[in-house]
Amino acid sequence: MFDYFSLSDAIADVLRARLAGRVAAPERLAVPVPGGVLLSMPAADDTIAIVKNITVHPQNKDLPVIQGEVLVLDAATGRKLAVLDARELTARRTAAVSLLAARLLAADKRGPLLVIGAGVQARAHAAAFCQGLGVREVLVASRTRARAVALVLELGGQGIAARVADDMAAAAREASLIVTATTSREPVFPDGVRDDVFVAAVGSFTPEAAEVPISLVSRATLFVDDLPSARVEAGDFLRAGVNWERVMPLERLLDASPRLSGPVIFKTVGHAIFDLAGARHAMGERREEDARGETL
Structure with a gap:
């Protein structure tokens, strides 16, 4: 089972980091689209930067209500580290x-x-x-x-x-x-x-x-x-x-x-700070599984 307890601890950590001024995250941008809304949410700390782009279409029947992706970047260089499924991360x-x-x-x-x-x-x-x-x-x-x-x-x-x-x-x-x-x-x-x-x-x-x-x-x-x-x-x-x-x-x-x-x-x-915490947690899991020779 996914480790929600450790992720909740990671959420607490990112909240403390924001209080200390070590996390940057503006309010999310909402753009109306037919039948829903497009949301864009960037955030960064001293290690990684993320941008989450999702659409929310409440009336979807055969497709998920939420769809999108989270781009994870190395904060120091801008190098792309991963693209995560936004629906699961959210x-x-x-x-x-x-x-x-x-x-x-x-x-x-x-x-x-x-x-x-x-x-x-x-x-x-x-x-x-x-x-x-x-x-x-x-x-x-x-x-x-x-x-x-x-x-x-x-x-x-x-x-x-x-x-x-x-x-x-x-x-x-x-x-x-x-x-x-x-x-x-x-x-x-x-x-x-x-x-x-x-x-x-x-x-x-x-x-x-x-x-x-x-x-x-x-x-x-x-x-x-x-x-x-x-x-x-x-x-x-x-x-x-x-x-x-x-x-x-x-x-x-x-x-x-x-x-x-x-x-x-x-x-x-x-x-977005919670997406940042989720991305950090996911990247940590990926490193652990790579070390065991597994894939995420």
Whole structure:
């Protein structure tokens, strides 16, 4: 199984490096295209530079919603080191960011975990939380039940106990961990959750879209992966009209132990520094496998 725990540590390292001024990463460039958006995200540290170019087409049926590549360069010379699949890198690094947040913020890390969505991000988050938190059971909910069943079977093949959540309200009440990984523009679960619930909202990344009920956002403690990006892209918070002084970025938690009570929401919209961490991790894996005479 892919090592999500070590990647979450790499995410923490790159956040510390940015705080120390050793990482450069501008806000991502978004260009509208028919049916979707083209996103371009560069980042660099003193070792490597990356450029991730992806397209996001939420209405794709026979093709992946996210497609693209990540170009990895030697920072000192500009020499091309690798071209990585952006879809896989995005899934892994997003799940690792959520895992890091859950490690720091979740009151009950054992679960059950409710995953809403049955695509690449849902699959990665289920694997990451089971590996990194010791979650014992995963509940899967999807707009299409057949896709939920398929993911349950896939997780079962990996040794993960999973079942379909046919009753969303009951599943939301049961879960101590909730991950929303959909393209929905409207809330995907009711605000009938546990008082100690941890919610990772990862699916939406536009100011018009929100997967989490406004009532829950209004009463929860709020965290984000990147504050400047969230202020313009986190529809879950923008539609709720949050006071941004209530919102704390993940990097402030790395060397602190916050005392929390009540629901916690971690909103992630993505940032190039996490792709940088993912690329560094992937290149490290490649070097290890090359040393063993294997291929990535």
